[in-house]
Amino acid sequence: MQEFASFLGQTKPMLHFAWPGSFTLAQLNPIPQKYRPSRKLRLRQKAKSSAAALDDVTRIETSFNVLDSLRALRLHKWRLYDLQHIVVLGYIIFSLCIMPSAPLIKTGAMVVLAALLLMPVTQQFFLPSLPIWTYLLYFFSSRFIAPEYRPHIWVKVLPALENVLYGANLSNILSAHNHPFLDILAWLPYGIGHFALPAICSVFLFLFAAPGTTPVFARAFGYMCMLGVTIQLILPCTPPWYEKAYGLEPAHYGMEGSPAGLARVDELFGVDMYTTSFTTAPLPFGAFPSLHAANAVLEALFMQHCFPRFRSFFILYVCWIWWATMYLNHHYAIDLVGGSLIAAAVYYIARSGWLPRPQLDKTTRWEYEYVEFGDRPKMIDEEYGYGYANGYGLGALENWAASDSDEWTLGSSSSFDSMSHGETVCGSSSSSGTPGILSPTTPPDDFRHSIIGLTPQGDAWNGERLSRESELSEVVIIR
Helix, strand or coil, rough: HHHHHHHHHHHCCCCCCCCCCCHHHHHCCCHHHHCCCCCHHHHHHHHHHHHHHHCCCCCCCCCCCCCHHHHHHHHHCCCCHHHHHHHHHHHHHHHHHHCCCHHHHHHHHHHHHHHHHCCCCHHHHHHCCHHHHHHHHHHHHHHHCCHHCCCCCCCHHHHHHHHHHHHHCCHHHHCEEECCCCCHHHHHHHHHHHHHHHHHHHHHHHHHHCCHHHHHHHHHHHHHHHHHHHHHHHHCECHHHHHHHHHHCCCCCCCCCCCCCCHHHHHHHHHCCHHHHHHCCCCCEECCCCHHHHHHHHHHHHHHHCHHHHHHHHHHHHHHHHHHHHCCCCCCHHHHHHHHHHHHHHHHHHHHHHEEECCCCCHHHHHCCEECCCCCCCEEECCCCCCHHHEEEECCCCCCHHHHHHHCCCCCCCCCCEECCCCCCCCCCCCCCCCCCCCCCCCCHHHHHHHHCCCHHHHHHHHHHHHHHHHHHCCCCCC
């Protein structure tokens, strides 16, 4: 027995061969692929060794140095998503070209815009919101498009679709009976909420949602509105108030718009809040799609993503503004459906790859230690298994995320998904200590087990996982 014990205490013998490039028995009989340590595990161990270089995901730029942005732009790795900047620039140039000649004003505006985009302290706000400012410029400058370049105005299309789909004109039915109380009830979401809620939602998302949510919301909002105005210019349609005033007679450019039901609100308050602005609107025949409905649906989707407890309230607001648009005779029901579908498509595109996932145990943005982006894990390692959607925080690994691309790409920063209860790919546990609540889309246990090829042994699996995998790397299998 003593001889056997001493034999067990000896070091593991190594088998060497005489030919060049000595081989061991383990090299001749390699460990099966499913028992090898995954690349994901090695990256996580590497991240633990560099925990001192963790990033603060709540950090806000305070530098006015333009050279910092120029340096980041020079080192930036250009990707397909960067085409968004070319699209925005094209809209800006088009809007400036169709506006009346004012070279000094236009040049000054471009210089100011360049300064805002190059100073880090202003870039972090104006770069994500640039699509919104572009939309506003594009919308108000569309009045200067010459009539000979504009398409035919469709008068009968929307009423016909309304009757085919719903069997009646819902807008005419809802607006048939007016009352001052109903006028005020419709004015609140349509005349106040529509203009104020984008800013209010941005503030709430910035303060209480995951860091990086507001830039995604701003870009999604701006691109959606730019698309909506483009459709309205290509497919101009008359709204319900035109049918009431002119019937189905052909419309022509140069006709004035109408405040419709909002004129009663102006009369009620004795103030010209909407009569003049809607009469001289840049797009009086931009009924389809309804940007009032699109904005409300997009805001509701983003807010319910970050604050799911108030989902019923957000749905109620969407229904409220839908009713208000038809009651005030500004849109058909088909316009609301079209705008809502566009908003839903934009939201789910943003959510699939760029929208940060909320951590329901966090109250404000300053409680976040890391951020996860995207809707589901993405395959990034064909040899060893699955990787995770890019994010930022907790010392993002160099070979997964490029720190020089933080501000100029649609997904503004980079981080890594959570691996298990309270643990991240970056190798640092969450301070919240709340299991199972890191993300609503965190992969289940069986998914993680299938990745690394191990079977859990009760609660002790989480603590023994790393040691077992490291021991497997030294196993010699003899067939």
